Amino acid sequence: METKKTVVAAGQNGVEDSATDYVIRVLDSPLQLSAEAWNSLLTQQPDASPFMRYEYLAALHHSGSATSATGWKLRLVTVWLGDVLQAACALYIKDHSYGEYVFDWAWANAYQQHGVPYYPKAVVAAPFTPVPGARLLARDAESRTVLVQALVAWCEQEELSSLHVLFANPVDVAACADAGLMLRHTVQFHWTNKVDGYCDFDDFLASMAQDKRKKIRQERRKVADAGITFRSAQGRAITPQDWDFFYRCYERTYLEHGNAPYLSRDFFQRMADTMPEHWLLFVAEREVQGVKIPIATSLIAISEDTTCAIDLKDTSIQPLVAYGRYWGALERVDCLHFEACYYQPLQWCIAHGVARFEGGAQGEHKMARALLPVKTTSAHWLAHPAFADAVERFLEREGAGIAGYMDDLAQRSPLKITSHVQT
Incomplete structure (x- = not known):
């Protein structure tokens, strides 16, 4: 027309x-x-x-x-x-x-x-x-x-x-x-970096009230004590096997809630092919007899490609934004969701000078992780x-x-x- x-x-x-x-x-x-x-x-x-x-x-x-x-x-x-x-x-x-x-x-x-x-x-x-x-x-x-x-x-x-x-x-x-x-x-609830950037995750925690700081440390300790470690991969470093495992977790989480996933495996393949630089994957692993077995993933989107930290005080540079998008797990571990979807991404954002992390729609529970309300x-x-x-x-x-x-x-x-x- x-x-x-x-x-x-x-x-x-x-x-x-x-x-x-x-x-x-x-x-x-x-x-x-x-x-x-x-x-x-x-x-x-x-x-x-x-x-x-x-x-x-x-x-x-x-x-x-x-x-x-x-x-x-x-x-x-x-x-x-x-x-x-x-x-x-x-x-x-x-x-x-x-x-x-x-x-x-x-x-x-x-x-x-x-x-x-x-x-x-x-x-x-x-x-x-x-x-x-x-x-x-x-x-x-x-x-x-x-x-x-x-x-x-x-x-x-x-x-x-x-x-x-x-x-x-x-x-x-x-x-x-x-x-x-x-x-x-x-x-919604978004996390915002300091103007001059947090030095590290502990520096970020120091900005929080004592009870919230204590709770986060307890939640992270539960995941570590369960023998869970994380690795991350960005862009083309995310392998086809990583994408397959991610989709297995993503699909299972939807099905457990009685719904088919909105997005198909072919959609994520197209993301890997056409705009890989915008994706960051966290994989939770448990070591079994010396072999690391993946058990959960979270997938984060990034506004621009980055391989090094950005100076947040340089206003001539477009500020980086990260977006919490998708997650899934094959087994239940106490506090694993918080670690995979909030603490690991926030730690990465601090290390790479990301200005803002958006946690998605709704969810007052995000405030306890320093994601603050935004209209x-x-x-x-x-x-x-x-x-x-x-x-x-x-x-x-x-x-x-x-x-x-x-x-x-x-x-x-x-x-x-x-x-x-x-x-």
Whole structure:
């Protein structure tokens, strides 16, 4: 589908100065856009994560992990000036609300109770990935505005119930708010390095209250006393055997909870092939008769490739961010999850000058590991006027509750200085 939109810029005294003719194209496959065009746009955005890279989205699509068959029908909404890609986003048409982490089940139920279809709906997101960051990729503010307007217009044309831009960065949030979308806030828990960087894990522990410091040391000791050691591998140092073992653990953890995993083995193979530098694997091993046997893994994503420590005080360097993503185990060991998913990654982050470690959605238990509350924001448009009014009133009440919740969490900081809650 292709449409045109003319934007008229006002000159002095409000007199029309110039007109820009944008072309909006909606593509139904990553193959219709080059990796170079998409990634060059992504790198210009604040908070660009690896989960918005062309390779990541293409792997989800081509591996069958996020397709029409799984309820994630991909559309690339693009804005052009001549042959230049000005703005773009990945939009998914969905017939369910799984894998989003911004929960709208109550909205869907309300629609159903009134005999109004809530599905299909449109979601602008990184599937299965609650990582805040750039969603509306644009070269400038005007192009971003055109993209938001094009999204709403296309959803109206396709008679979709709603549009949801999930875990957006502040620039995207502002553009959505200006276009009349409603904002919804949730809370995640992130670890932040010191400005000059912690010297080591003990230096980090010294920043915590005595009871929290003691608890972490006790948890780490339980894993060590069980004879568990860890090794890590990054990028192409992660062997095919490592990837196979990781997926065995990952799949088993999902199945133990009664669900099939969202992501296929083929998806992770594509990650190993196309963007290996963004992955870090921790493997827990137990020594049996002189042989180290792997028993658990955790897989961490990294914003940029790194093989050496980064100077956090050098503001000219893009700060490194690590993202806790996937984990699995073949046997139960007390506190192994905390060691694999928090303490080993944090120790690595400190050694490599990583500025921030994001622990994923929800989980107040993360605060005891010094992952502090951070407010995240999504934007929502509903086509039905009465439901839009009702949701807007709900979001006002929910927003006040979130603000109170953040204030409460601020009083429970695990750090010695209790002024670390981020907004």
